[in-house]
Amino acid sequence: MQADKAGRIEVNPDLSVPGMEGVYVAGDLALVRDRQGRALPGLAQVAKQQGAYLGRALVKKIIAGADSAPFVFNNRGNTAIIGRHSAVFDFGWCRVKGWPAWLLWALIHVYLLVGFEHRLLVVAQWVWRYLTYERGARLILEPECSSRSKLK
Numbered sequence: 001m002q003a004d005k006a007g008r009i010e011v012n013p014d015l016s017v018p019g020m021e022g023v024y025v026a027g028d029l030a031l032v033r034d035r036q037g038r039a040l041p042g043l044a045q046v047a048k049q050q051g052a053y054l055g056r057a058l059v060k061k062i063i064a065g066a067d068s069a070p071f072v073f074n075n076r077g078n079t080a081i082i083g084r085h086s087a088v089f090d091f092g093w094c095r096v097k098g099w100p101a102w103l104l105w106a107l108i109h110v111y112l113l114v115g116f117e118h119r120l121l122v123v124a125q126w127v128w129r130y131l132t133y134e135r136g137a138r139l140i141l142e143p144e145c146s147s148r149s150k151l152k
């Protein structure tokens with residue numbers, strides 16, 4: 001099994017592992033290339049599409065004994081938050097920025113979560129952080145580092 005520097009396994013176009021019958025890899029662990037030979041990014045939309053593809057492909061293989069067409073990533077666009085009320089959205093064919101993009105970012109992220117409970121929880125956490133200015137990021141320090149910094 002061949003892995004790159006990032007630990008990703010280069011898979012066949014149907015996400016099967018070369019030389020390993022019945023073994024498939026999807027998501028961040030899979031190194032999949034687009035038609036131009038570029039590696040697909042380690043993003044949630046890639047992982048989700050691969051998961052859905054693999055589910056369908058395995059059902060087809062088990063029930064009909066048929067192989068599926070290669071996995072093709074459908075890029076739905078890229079987005080990034082750039083401030084408290086600002087984001088950018090690049091759909092390829094159109095760009096949105098500022099607070100409309102920020103609102104769109106939030107709506108789409110909540111919509112894409114699995115299950116009503118998760119959506120409700122994330123909305124509640126975001127509203128709380130928005131109102132209290134509490135930051136989501138947490139630093140994880142090695143016990144050795146934190147005790148050393150206390151001594152200084």
Ligand SMILES: Cc1cc2nc3c(=O)[nH]c(=O)nc-3n(C[C@H](O)[C@H](O)[C@H](O)COP(=O)(O)OP(=O)(O)OC[C@H]3O[C@@H](n4cnc5c(N)ncnc54)[C@H](O)[C@@H]3O)c2cc1C
Pocket residue numbers: 026027028029042043044045047
């Ligand atoms: C800080 C951060 C921010 C990110 N922000 C974005 C973003 O804004 N937009 C975006 O599109 N992508 C983002 N990503 C990337 C995105 O999270 C990943 O591409 C996506 O989650 C990959 O999905 P996955 O299913 O391959 O892996 P994961 O989502 O990591 O799922 C792997 C699962 O396997 C479980 N697991 C691990 N080892 C074992 C084991 N031995 N036995 C059983 N279970 C195990 C883990 O607990 C985990 O639940 C971000 C990633 C990080 C780290």
